[in-house]
Amino acid sequence: MICRWYPVCPIKKYHEQGEIEPDWVADYCMVSNPNCMRKRLEEQGIYHPDNMMPDGSMRQDPK
Numbered sequence: 001m002i003c004r005w006y007p008v009c010p011i012k013k014y015h016e017q018g019e020i021e022p023d024w025v026a027d028y029c030m031v032s033n034p035n036c037m038r039k040r041l042e043e044q045g046i047y048h049p050d051n052m053m054p055d056g057s058m059r060q061d062p063k
Contacts (some may be wrong), residue, residue, distance in 0.1 A: 003029045005042050010050040020059070027055035 001056040006012050008027045014020040015029075021034045028036045037056035 001032050001046055003032075003036065005035065005039055009042075009056075010037065011038065014059075020053075024054060 003009070009029070011020070011024060011029060015022065015025045027033065028039075033039075033054070033060040038048055038052055038054050042053075049058070053059050
């Protein structure tokens with residue numbers, strides 16, 4: 001089961017561009033993972049920055 005937010009989530013873009021390890025997507029996006037901070041915030045309508053990873057950590061954007 002894929003996360004319903006995945007098609008519009010920046011994690012998808014990072015994954016497709018090879019900017020993050022594939023494990024992020026496998027562990028959080030391709031399963032129903034209740035620990036995804038991005039998903040929880042999105043479902044509550046709470047802002048979160050694009051560089052927030054599923055575990056809530058902030059990634060340093062290489063750009």
